Amino acid sequence: MKTTSGAPRALILGAGVLVGVIFVSGCSAPTSDDAEPSTSAVSVIADDLDVPWSVTFHDGTALVSERESARILEIGDDGAVREVGTIADVQPRGEGGLLGIAAHDDHLYVYLTAAQENRVDRYELTGSAGALGLGPSESILTGIDAGTNHNGGRIAFGPDGMLYITAGDAGNRDAAQDLESLSGKILRLAPDGSIPDDNPFSGSAVYSYGHRNPQGLAWDEDGALYASEFGQDTWDELNVIEPGGNYGWPDAEGAAERPGLIDPVQQWAPADASPSGMAIVDGTIHIANLRGERLREVPVDDLGASTERLAGEYGRLRDVVIAPDGALWIVTNNTDGRGDPRTGDDRIIRVPRGAA
Numbered sequence: 383m384k385t386t387s388g389a390p391r392a393l394i395l396g397a398g399v400l401v402g403v404i405f406v407s408g409c410s411a412p413t414s415d416d417a418e419p420s421t422s423a424v425s426v427i428a429d430d431l432d433v434p435w436s437v438t439f440h441d442g443t444a445l446v447s448e449r450e451s452a453r454i455l456e457i458g459d460d461g462a463v464r465e466v467g468t469i470a471d472v473q474p475r476g477e478g479g480l481l482g483i484a485a486h487d488d489h490l491y492v493y494l495t496a497a498q499e500n501r502v503d504r505y506e507l508t509g510s511a512g513a514l515g516l517g518p519s520e521s522i523l524t525g526i527d528a529g530t531n532h533n534g535g536r537i538a539f540g541p542d543g544m545l546y547i548t549a550g551d552a553g554n555r556d557a558a559q560d561l562e563s564l565s566g567k568i569l570r571l572a573p574d575g576s577i578p579d580d581n582p583f584s585g586s587a588v589y590s591y592g593h594r595n596p597q598g599l600a601w602d603e604d605g606a607l608y609a610s611e612f613g614q615d616t617w618d619e620l621n622v623i624e625p626g627g628n629y630g631w632p633d634a635e636g637a638a639e640r641p642g643l644i645d646p647v648q649q650w651a652p653a654d655a656s657p658s659g660m661a662i663v664d665g666t667i668h669i670a671n672l673r674g675e676r677l678r679e680v681p682v683d684d685l686g687a688s689t690e691r692l693a694g695e696y697g698r699l700r701d702v703v704i705a706p707d708g709a710l711w712i713v714t715n716n717t718d719g720r721g722d723p724r725t726g727d728d729r730i731i732r733v734p735r736g737a738a
Contacts (some may be wrong), residue, residue, distance in 0.1 A: 426732075427711060437483055437711055447483045464512075470519065472495065482538075483539055487573065544572060545570070551565050558593055566593045576726045584635050589626075593609075594612060598657055607622070608623065609621050637649060648686065655674045709733060710733040712733065714729050
């Protein structure tokens with residue numbers, strides 16, 4: 383679905399959904415290429431998971447975090463689920479707990495909510511597929527404010543080899559504009575936790591600021607960074623992240639067209655979105671949506687356009703990742719206290735490349 387010429391930079395999406403595709407004034411109708419993936423194309427990788435939050439791959443083996451149990455799970459090629467270990471010091475409450483994970487250089491990085499803070503730890507990964515374990519751990523970043531809500535929690539390694547971290551405002555709106563605070567930011571660190579010399583603010587982990595509750599990170603083929611973000615009551619956002627950029631919160635929610643603030647390239651009503659994890663493949667941004675219960679797709683070469691998939695089919699969607707074979711793995715989140723669990727929830731489903 384393409385926008386017409388002269389469409390605004392921030393596309394406002396709300397009602398008007400038909401056959402999983404958004405109709406917006408000034409947009410063309412869907413073509414045959416917009417067809418939903420066939421039921422036979424979607425398969426279940428694992429089920430009966432307890433509030434799964436994030437998926438990463440270590441040497442081709444899938445690892446999954448569970449928010450409430452603080453467990454790291456290994457998913458075998460046959461779909462068998464085994465416990466790798468439990469992350470220490472996790473104290474789940476509200477939206478907090480064991481959140482994002484990322485595997486890098488034989489270590490597992492984890493974002494967790496502890497008693498007084500959110501922090502990032504890393505564990506040595508031991509063993510091999512089918513028998514992975516967790517070795518010694520160390521803290522990489524401490525002192526991120528924690529709350530029952532707005533903990534951010536996504537972590538990912540960029541094409542530059544640096545670790546990127548989304549931190550929510552933890553309920554303290556003003557902290558998002560405070561460059562001395564880690565809250566309401568996207569942060570950037572070297573893998574050992576040191577601050578890169580080329581960060582936009584000297585001696586600071588802050589990469590961008592003015593965020594409310596960002597929960598998705600992904601890079602396109604040209605190295606551009608995109609982030610998804612929960613708004614408050616009006617607009618959720620898709621942003622293109624610039625080093626040192628101010629994304630407006632709490633002074634703006636959605637497109638403000640104000641000097642000094644960077645507007646989103648798309649925004650949606652929270653009922654249709656609540657965007658969390660995201661992934662980019664073949665020039666398409668895939669965004670998992672919780673309250674909106676759909677997978678949203680945005681072409682990198684037309685950031686004002688959007689297509690919806692799987693609307694209502696699997697309930698709340700927390701994460702989407704690209705598996706080693708190029709397929710999409712999508713994590714449901716119906717057991718998180720806000721969903722309507724079905725038999726077998728929560729689960730990870732697989733959509734073959736090209737079928738999404």
